[in-house]
Amino acid sequence: MSPLGPGGRILLxxxxxxxxxxxxxxxxxxxTIFAGILGEPSDTWRHLASTVLFDYAWHSxxxxxxxxxxxxxxxxxxxxxxxxxxxxxxxxxxxxxxLPLSIPTYIMAYTYAAIFGHTGPVQALLQVALEPxxxxxxxxxxxxxxxxxxxxxxxxxxxxxxxxxxxxxxxxGGILESARILGRSPWRMFLGVALPVARPAxxxxxxxxxxxxxxxxxxxxxxGVTTFTTGIFRAWFSLGDAxxxxxxxxxxxxLVFALIVVERIQRGRARFDSGPAPARxxxxxxxxxxxxxxxxxACGIPVLFGFIVPVAQLVTWGLGAAxxxxxxxFLRLTVNSFALGLVAALLAVTAALVIVYSVRLAxxxxxxxxxxASSLGYSIxxxxxxxxxLIPFVWLDRRLAPVLSQLSGSPAGLxxxxxxxxLVFAYVVRFLAVSMNSxxxxxxxxxxxxxxxxxxxxxxxxxxxxxxxxxxxxxxxxAAGLLVFVDVLxxxxxxxxxxxxDFDTLATRAFQLAMDEQVARSALPSLxxxxxxxxxxxxxTRLMEGDRGGDGxxxxxxxxxxxxAGITRT
Numbered sequence: 001m002s003p004l005g006p007g008g009r010i011l012l013x014x015x016x017x018x019x020x021x022x023x024x025x026x027x028x029x030x031x032t033i034f035a036g037i038l039g040e041p042s043d044t045w046r047h048l049a050s051t052v053l054f055d056y057a058w059h060s061x062x063x064x065x066x067x068x069x070x071x072x073x074x075x076x077x078x079x080x081x082x083x084x085x086x087x088x089x090x091x092x093x094x095x096x097x098x099l100p101l102s103i104p105t106y107i108m109a110y111t112y113a114a115i116f117g118h119t120g121p122v123q124a125l126l127q128v129a130l131e132p133x134x135x136x137x138x139x140x141x142x143x144x145x146x147x148x149x150x151x152x153x154x155x156x157x158x159x160x161x162x163x164x165x166x167x168x169x170x171x172x173g174g175i176l177e178s179a180r181i182l183g184r185s186p187w188r189m190f191l192g193v194a195l196p197v198a199r200p201a202x203x204x205x206x207x208x209x210x211x212x213x214x215x216x217x218x219x220x221x222x223x224g225v226t227t228f229t230t231g232i233f234r235a236w237f238s239l240g241d242a243x244x245x246x247x248x249x250x251x252x253x254x255l256v257f258a259l260i261v262v263e264r265i266q267r268g269r270a271r272f273d274s275g276p277a278p279a280r281x282x283x284x285x286x287x288x289x290x291x292x293x294x295x296x297x298a299c300g301i302p303v304l305f306g307f308i309v310p311v312a313q314l315v316t317w318g319l320g321a322a323x324x325x326x327x328x329x330f331l332r333l334t335v336n337s338f339a340l341g342l343v344a345a346l347l348a349v350t351a352a353l354v355i356v357y358s359v360r361l362a363x364x365x366x367x368x369x370x371x372x373a374s375s376l377g378y379s380i381x382x383x384x385x386x387x388x389x390l391i392p393f394v395w396l397d398r399r400l401a402p403v404l405s406q407l408s409g410s411p412a413g414l415x416x417x418x419x420x421x422x423l424v425f426a427y428v429v430r431f432l433a434v435s436m437n438s439x440x441x442x443x444x445x446x447x448x449x450x451x452x453x454x455x456x457x458x459x460x461x462x463x464x465x466x467x468x469x470x471x472x473x474x475x476x477x478x479a480a481g482l483l484v485f486v487d488v489l490x491x492x493x494x495x496x497x498x499x500x501x502d503f504d505t506l507a508t509r510a511f512q513l514a515m516d517e518q519v520a521r522s523a524l525p526s527l528x529x530x531x532x533x534x535x536x537x538x539x540x541t542r543l544m545e546g547d548r549g550g551d552g553x554x555x556x557x558x559x560x561x562x563x564x565a566g567i568t569r570t
Contacts, residue, residue, distance in 0.1 A: 015461060016367065019358040022351055023370040026377060026429050029388025033253060036246030036391070044241035048248070052226065056248070060227045060255065063149055063220070064210050070153030071209045075160025076202060078299045080190060083168040086284040087292040093299040095541040100306035101158045102533035104490045104507070106218025107526045108155045109148070110514035111310040113222065116142045121313075148223045154306040156212050160205035162540075167201035200266070207263040214255055215381035217493035218511050228252040229493060232383045236497065242391055249384040256379055311530065317523035325524045333525060337505040340420065341485040344427035345435075348484045349477055351428060352435035356443060357465055375433035382494030385426050390498060393422045423498040430494060431487045435480035442476030443469070482536060489532050 041049075081087070082094050100108075116122050142151075195202075217229045228248055235244040287295055318325075355374060359367045377385060393416040405411055416422050454464040470477070492507045499508065506525040513522035 013362075015354070015358040015361055019355050019367060020370060022355060023374040026351075026374045026432060028392060029380070029385045029426075029429060030253075030376065032388040032391050033246055033249050033384060036243060037250040039243060039246075041247065042241055042243040044235065044239050045244040045247050048231070048235065048244055052231065053251075055226050056228050056231045057251070059145060059225055060214065060252075062145060063152070063216075063225065063227060064213050064255075066146065066149035067152045067156065067213045068206050068210050070149060071157040071160050072202070072206055074153065074157035074302050075205060076164050076195075078157075078302060079161045079165035079168055081295045081299055083165050084190075084284055085287050085295055087287045087295040089296055089300065090284075093303065096303045096307070097161050097299060098158045098537050098541060099303065099534070100155050102530050102537050103155055103307065103310060104218070104492070104529060104533070105152055105155045105212070105216055106222065106492055106507075106511055106514075107314075107529065108306075108310055109151050109219035109222050110511075110519055110522070111313055111526075112151055113143060114519040115309070115313055143223050145223075145225050148220055148225050151219060151223075152213055152216065154302065156209045157302060157306070159208040159212070160202065163201045163205040163208075164198055167198040203263055203266050207259055210259050211256060211379060211381075214252060214259075215383075215493070217383060217496075222511075222514060228255070229381060229383050232387060233493075233497070236387065242387070245387050246391070249381075249387050252381055252384055256381065260379060311527075314523045314527050314530070317520040318527050321520045322524060325521050330524065333504055333506050333509050334528065336503065337489050337507070340424060340427065340505065341488040344424050344431070344488045345481040345484040347424065348428045348432050349435045349439075349481045352432060352439050352480065353465075353470075353477070356436060356439045357461070357469070360443060361461055371436070375436050377429040378431065378433035380430070382426075382430060382491060383497065385430055386494045386497035389422055389426050389429070390417060393417050417498075417500075419500055420503065423495065423500070426494050426498050427484075427488050427491065430491070431484045434483045434487060438476055438480035438483065439473065442473045442480075479539070482539075486533055486536055489529055 078093065078097050082090055082097065114120055214227075215229065216227070217233065220227050221230050221233070228251055232245050232248045232252070235241050235248055355371050359371050397414045397416050397418070400415055401413075404415065454468060459467075489505075490507060492511055495505055495508055496511075499505070504512075506529050510522040510525040510529070513519070513525075
């Protein structure tokens with residue numbers, strides 16, 4: 001039976017019922033936050049509002065603006081040079097500029113803090129030439145809001161680079177050649193032609209960076225910068241006031257939604273297509289003299305300080321501390337992290353498959369809106385999701401405990417918040433959009449007419465999904481699961497709040513060791529996280545090279561259907 005009734009109205013089939021139930025479940029954290037905001041403010045909240053709320057807001061906004069500006073400059077400059085210019089090392093920079101995405105921001109932060117620390121290599125080199133007070137001031141300057149902005153920009157600029165470069169490559173070479181024939185210099189052609197056309201893509205990339213900044217906890221906490229995210233942790237753990245944590249989460253949500261609204265407004269009806277016909281490839285400028293070495297430095301500096309320096313320092317520490325760190329506890333951390341990632345990836349991909357397939361069966365406005373709402377978790381900071389999940393789960397645990405105790409005849413512990421159940425659910429809420437974006441693109445690319453053909457032959461939707469769609473989507477399903485797995489491995493704020501007692505992951509252990517000034521011991525778990533994070537980066541690079549015949553460029557469709565966050569989130 002068709003899931004669409006007379007007049008195109010949706011019928012409540014098992015598929016639509018399952019989708020609406022999943023969406024309602026995934027919107028639970030948001031509903032909890034909104035309900036908490038409407039409640040009576042606590043004394044703690046009044047105290048925070050009158051003392052530190054302005055600092056939280058000011059530091060968050062300044063950090064967002066600083067990181068956004070730096071990421072904009074690094075991403076646009078490197079994306080334009082790699083796409084349109086020929087200079088030494090261009091082919092290597094085309095893929096290596098993406099590498100910083102494999103390093104979580106908190107790992108980047110404490111690595112550089114140690115590099116500039118009192119016993120770090122920078123201090124050792126400068127002590128022979130500078131006064132002790134000057135060298136000590138270097139670390140003090142780094143451990144500040146401007147220092148945090150620089151570190152976050154080095155880690156996050158690839159978001160802007162990837163989507164901006166994709167936009168530049170979609171622009172027809174004929175357009176740029178026409179501008180050159182009309183006497184436009186490369187600089188004027190960039191400002192007057194390429195940049196305006198790429199504006200929607202640029203703003204989308206910067207918006208992704210800003211969302212990551214608002215979600216950031218580890219780096220700002222280590223650098224002593226107070227933001228809304230650190231305020232949520234303080235209200236929850238130090239002050240023990242859930243109502244205050246909810247209201248701070250609501251303030252953070254307002255910033256996130258403001259970014260989304262601004263991005264949608266500026267985009268308008270703009271899209272990232274360059275038309276149905278394939279665009280002519282861009283003919284790259286041959287740079288000479290100081291210009292080619294200037295381009296080399298402009299692309300080399302982000303790679304050097306965004307990947308090579310921190311990884312080299314971590315490898316040095318890891319080799320020195322491997323003997324004492326590689327113990328049964330490290331193995332347990334790895335098992336914990338991998339188990340969480342595999343379970344969350346399986347559940348996220350399954351839920352995304354149900355939702356995406358239901359929308360294909362009944363493409364009504366209601367189901368489309370429900371599907372989009374279910375993917376909001378990617379835009380919501382992890383700390384907000386954690387608070388929004390923990391409160392209703394604690395409430396449910398308190399009501400389940402007496403029932404379970406009566407059934408088992410012995411005291412029952414916390415079923416949801418005392419185990420990894422709440423943590424896995426939070427991961428699925430947070431990263432569902434990762435798998436949904438991938439599967440949606442996979443269905444459109446691989447299974448465009450399969451559903452209609454199968455339905456015309458009288459085959460049930462479930463059988464069509466299992467016997468036709470899933471085999472065709474095997475690669476897409478694996479890729480979506482891999483992306484979720486990598487994200488779970490790197491996630492810090494959500495894991496810190498929801499993890500069960502005495503349960504650590506590679507991310508939480510690395511962060512705790514760094515906070516305890518045992519940075520060298522944190523190198524091994526950090527390197528393992530980075531190594532796993534490199535997998536989707538390498539896959540994306542191979543995709544970009546393969547779609548262009550191996551010359552390191554990607555055509556307009558190389559990233560079609562893939563959210564730029566897909567390198568680390570989807």
